[in-house]
Amino acid sequence: MAxxxxxxxxxxGFHMAGHLAAKGHQVTVWNRSEAKxxxxxxQHKGEVAKSPADAAFGAEFVFLCLGDDPDVRDVFDQLEPSLGAGMIVVDHTTASAGLARELDERCRVKGARFLDAPISGGEAGAINGKLTIMCGGEEKAFKSAEPVMAAYGKSMTLIGESGAGQLAKSVNQICIAGIVQGLSEGLHFAEQAGLDAEKVIAAISGGAAQSWQMDNRWKTMVEGQFEHGFAVDWxxxxLRIALEAARENGASLPLTATVDQYYADVQAMGGQRWDTSSLIARLTRD
Structure with a gap:
């Protein structure tokens, strides 16, 4: 046990850390909120630290699951003095590939290693310990971290060198954005045409149109229920990270840029914390 x-x-992160403890790993947690x-x-067996440096001191693996680049950099700045040779820092935050490469270099100075390892699967995946993890970094570090991450991950893939995990997560989000918009328009079309949405989904969900979003979100979408899932703000x-990376590598993402603006419309409707499937609300509003 690690x-x-x-x-x-x-x-x-709350559930991921819980799975580590449940699997018998020694876990020390830190969060900005003392209450959290x-x-x-x-709820779980483990230690609580008052600072990132205290949490990281003497650990074999340091896992981060934060909000955005500034949050990751701030916490890393605080834990950096506790880094030592042989330690592995695993960042599960969806952040930029550039930051991943920077932190990889900073870890190497200390004799540690860094993996950028963004996750997919949503809160349900975290609760059930069934997350998909996309990793960038050295193979040796990945092989060391893989059995530990298995506490909450069902699928772990080393994509490439540092930053590759974050770029793969951008691919994931680009695909989701297009799928959700297409599903929103399809359901809206069915409604306007006077079709029974349940019968339509039953007819098409076994064919080429099938997706996770269709299977898990069509019903709440037609009912206008969005108080769940992955928030529009996130x-x-x-998508901002993906579009910034596209400007750097020359990729053309016209659909992604358009859907990003549609999500801005949802935010303006008060849907900052609604699930991403709330794109349909733009089409059905009065």
Whole structure:
């Protein structure tokens, strides 16, 4: 069993750290909110640290699950003095590839290694320990971290060198954005045509139109229920990262840029915390 530190007990991290503890790993957690640290300790077996440096000190693996580049850099700045030879820092935050490469270099100076390892699967995946993890970094570090991440990951893939995991997560979000918009328009079309949405989905969900979004979101979409799932604010953050990377590498993402603006419309409707499937709300509003 590994000695681990888990920094960031949000919607995803709270459950991920819990799975580490449940699998018998030694876990020390930290979160900005003292209340959240207390809630985690009340539910799981592990230690609570007052600072990132305290949490990371002496750990074999340091896991981060935070919000955006500035959050990751701030927490890394605080834990950096505790880094030592042989330690592996695994960042599960969806952040930029540029930041991943920077932190990889900073870890190497300390004799440590860094993996950018963004996750997919949503809160349900975190609760059930069934997340998909896309990794960038050295193969040796990945092989060391893989059995530990298996506590909450069902699929772990080393994509390439540092930054590759974050770029793969951008691919994931680009695909989701297009799928959700297409599903929104299809359901809206069915409604306008006077079709029974349930019968339509039953007819097409076994064919080429099938997707996870269709299987898991069509019903709440037609009912206008969005108080669940992955928030629009976070999706816009992820799409911003993808579009910035596209400007750097020359990729053309016209659909992604358009859907990003559609999500801005949803935010303006008050849907900042709605699920990403709320794109349909733009089409059905009065």
């Amino acid at each position: 000695k681990t530190a888990f920094l960031g007990l949000g919607v995803m 640290r207390g809630d985690w300790a009340a 999706m816009r953050k992820d």
